[in-house]
Amino acid sequence: MQFSKLAESYERLEGVSSRLKMIELLTGTLKESGAGEISKIVYMTQGTLLPPFEGIEFGVAEKMAQEAIAVATGFTKGQVEREYKKSGDLGLTAQKLRSESKLKSMRQSSNTVSEVYDTMMRVAKTSGPGSKEAKIKMLANMFASSTPLEAKYIARYPLGQLRLGVGDATILEALSSMATGGRGAKAELEAAYNICSDLGTIAETLVSGGMPAITAMHVSIFKPIRPALAERLPTAEEILERMNGIAAVEHKYDGFRLQVHKSGKKIRLFSRRLEDVTEMFPDIIEATLNEVHEEKIIFEGEAIAYNEATKEFLPFQETIQRKRKHGIKEKVEELPLHLFAFDLMYLGNKDWLREPYKRRREELERILAKGKRILPTTKIITSSPKALETFFEEAIAEGLEGIMTKDLEAPYIAGARKFSWIKLKRSYKGELSDTVDLVIVGYFLGRGGRAEFKFGGLLGAVYNQKRDMFETISRIGSGFTEKQMVELKELLDKIKVKSKPARVDAIVEPDFWVYPKYVVTVMADEITKSPTHTCGRERQEDGTDVGYALRFPRLVGETAIRQDKSAEEATTTKEIIEMYGEQKKVGVKGS
Ligand code: ATP
Numbered sequence: 001m002q003f004s005k006l007a008e009s010y011e012r013l014e015g016v017s018s019r020l021k022m023i024e025l026l027t028g029t030l031k032e033s034g035a036g037e038i039s040k041i042v043y044m045t046q047g048t049l050l051p052p053f054e055g056i057e058f059g060v061a062e063k064m065a066q067e068a069i070a071v072a073t074g075f076t077k078g079q080v081e082r083e084y085k086k087s088g089d090l091g092l093t094a095q096k097l098r099s100e101s102k103l104k105s106m107r108q109s110s111n112t113v114s115e116v117y118d119t120m121m122r123v124a125k126t127s128g129p130g131s132k133e134a135k136i137k138m139l140a141n142m143f144a145s146s147t148p149l150e151a152k153y154i155a156r157y158p159l160g161q162l163r164l165g166v167g168d169a170t171i172l173e174a175l176s177s178m179a180t181g182g183r184g185a186k187a188e189l190e191a192a193y194n195i196c197s198d199l200g201t202i203a204e205t206l207v208s209g210g211m212p213a214i215t216a217m218h219v220s221i222f223k224p225i226r227p228a229l230a231e232r233l234p235t236a237e238e239i240l241e242r243m244n245g246i247a248a249v250e251h252k253y254d255g256f257r258l259q260v261h262k263s264g265k266k267i268r269l270f271s272r273r274l275e276d277v278t279e280m281f282p283d284i285i286e287a288t289l290n291e292v293h294e295e296k297i298i299f300e301g302e303a304i305a306y307n308e309a310t311k312e313f314l315p316f317q318e319t320i321q322r323k324r325k326h327g328i329k330e331k332v333e334e335l336p337l338h339l340f341a342f343d344l345m346y347l348g349n350k351d352w353l354r355e356p357y358k359r360r361r362e363e364l365e366r367i368l369a370k371g372k373r374i375l376p377t378t379k380i381i382t383s384s385p386k387a388l389e390t391f392f393e394e395a396i397a398e399g400l401e402g403i404m405t406k407d408l409e410a411p412y413i414a415g416a417r418k419f420s421w422i423k424l425k426r427s428y429k430g431e432l433s434d435t436v437d438l439v440i441v442g443y444f445l446g447r448g449g450r451a452e453f454k455f456g457g458l459l460g461a462v463y464n465q466k467r468d469m470f471e472t473i474s475r476i477g478s479g480f481t482e483k484q485m486v487e488l489k490e491l492l493d494k495i496k497v498k499s500k501p502a503r504v505d506a507i508v509e510p511d512f513w514v515y516p517k518y519v520v521t522v523m524a525d526e527i528t529k530s531p532t533h534t535c536g537r538e539r540q541e542d543g544t545d546v547g548y549a550l551r552f553p554r555l556v557g558e559t560a561i562r563q564d565k566s567a568e569e570a571t572t573t574k575e576i577i578e579m580y581g582e583q584k585k586v587g588v589k590g591s
Pocket residue numbers: 229230250251252253254255256257272302342377404423
């Protein structure tokens with residue numbers, strides 16, 4: 001496929017205001033892609049070169065892209081920068097300056113998608129001395145041989161600013177529509193995605209082997225599995241009731257979730273977002289080599305600094321901060337991390353996901369029986385609410401976050417939030433039982449004292465999985481430090497869009513829309529019903545439409561943005577409705 005064709009379809013995608021239209025456009029593009037090309041188109045549309053777990057980064061800074069535009073168009077660096085300041089979008093800058101280029105066009109033949117992708121891959125892989133100049137040269141060549149519209153996307157792609165608003169579920173639905181003409185294959189495609197986390201591979205497999213090849217896919221080492229997630233309930237009774245009367249109850253550690261993949265002496269570690277974080281944890285690698293003797297295994301746990309002498313857990317934020325300050329090596333010696341393992345997904349040559357929890361856990365405990373740094377989470381099995389509560393209180397007293405209960409009979413449900421895992425946390429006293437994670441979909445300008453920051457708050461949304469849409473739930477105007485306001489404004493300015501993105505459902509109009517990318521954690525007093533927000537919005541008997549909103553929302557956390565969550569991993573509409581139900585029950589009890 002010619003890159004010009006893809007650029008045209010991106011431009012149309014950017015302009016659509018309905019999700020269905022988006023799927024239709026995307027399906028059309030995917031259908032037209034040739035063999036070996038569909039994965040490249042999928043990755044490009046996601047704004048990446050490969051799935052995040054491959055750890056490939058473009059390594060292109062804004063200044064480099066600006067310089068490449070200058071080289072390719074004959075404008076000075078100053079001119080490019082001024083133009084960029086005006087539009088705030090390097091894509092538009094590239095498009096404009098390419099069309100007004102002062103140089104004779106070097107365009108001999110047009111680029112294919114593969115040529116653009118392969119060049120971007122070379123840009124990403126170029127490192128070491130002289131790499132900056134080499135990257136600028138490659139980018140400049142691409143700009144010089146592109147049309148203005150192509151230049152727009154060539155500039156945005158390596159900067160992570162495509163602004164297409166296409167999510168994983170959107171791509172899966174387009175693939176399903178390509179295969180069956182509708183949503184019929186979506187569940188199977190999603191199941192395959194949940195065990196390999198690689199949409200490009202899914203697309204290639206679909207093209208080469210059809211749906212039978214998709215359903216035959218299985219877990220493999222070094223391809224991370226999308227994590228199982230937990231639901232929440234406020235009391236021991238309700239939790240046990242949901243678990244059919246008996247459950248395993250584990251300590252809940254506030255650490256860093258790690259998925260460990262081991263084959264012989266080769267080990268890779270993946271974060272909750274499935275990024276390769278192997279380099280960050282040499283101590284966990286060493287401990288795995290020393291203590292886990294299975295040849296091939298995938299297991300999961302929470303890494304946390306634990307002082308064996310004082311039996312104290314260190315808040316993970318602190319560990320990470322100190323790690324940064326003193327460098328990884330010193331930190332390892334001073335404060336080795338422990339990995340509290342809680343699940344087993346693969347062993348020998350066998351996929352363990354379908355085994356019931358009790359079998360997986362038994363095997364995990366056998367494997368880690370002699371573990372010192374890598375050990376199973378502390379757990380009990382109980383059918384008594386009283387025992388569950390006592391275990392919870394003890395966990396809190398030890399400085400932990402709470403507990404995780406697990407259904408003894410349930411498989412490992414990759415990539416989904418189900419009641420087979422239920423969490424109970426400390427942060428609960430009449431207030432909302434937990435914080436919520438909201439996607440920023442827009443922001444407001446500052447007024448009064450905030451005017452100097454040109455930032456007056458965020459428009460936050462939750463994710464409705466069923467609709468694959470972001471529904472607004474709150475305006476967030478407090479809890480920000482001055483530094484956070486400046487940082488947020490800078491980040492959001494880079495992802496501004498002209499009109500409401502197709503996958504955002506909103507009644508409130510912010511001063512600026514941004515495409516759904518960043519997640520923030522918010523605390524609120526309660527969830528209320530509201531006519532101004534679209535979260536869970538439903539027609540009432542009196543004919544009015546009412547959704548859910550947060551009362552007294554405030555930003556929490558030192559760093560404003562949650563780096564470990566993508567837009568689709570924000571709190572869901574379903575969770576908000578459940579939390580509202582729980583809140584009502586608690587309210588009744590307390591009154
Ligand atoms: P989530 O990960 O569910 O989206 P979150 O990031 O806000 O939500 P929490 O609500 O704190 O996190 O709880 C879930 C996380 O708890 C898991 O993702 C995992 O990292 C961590 N965790 C700690 N101990 C355990 C345990 N024993 N079993 C499973 N997960 C655990």
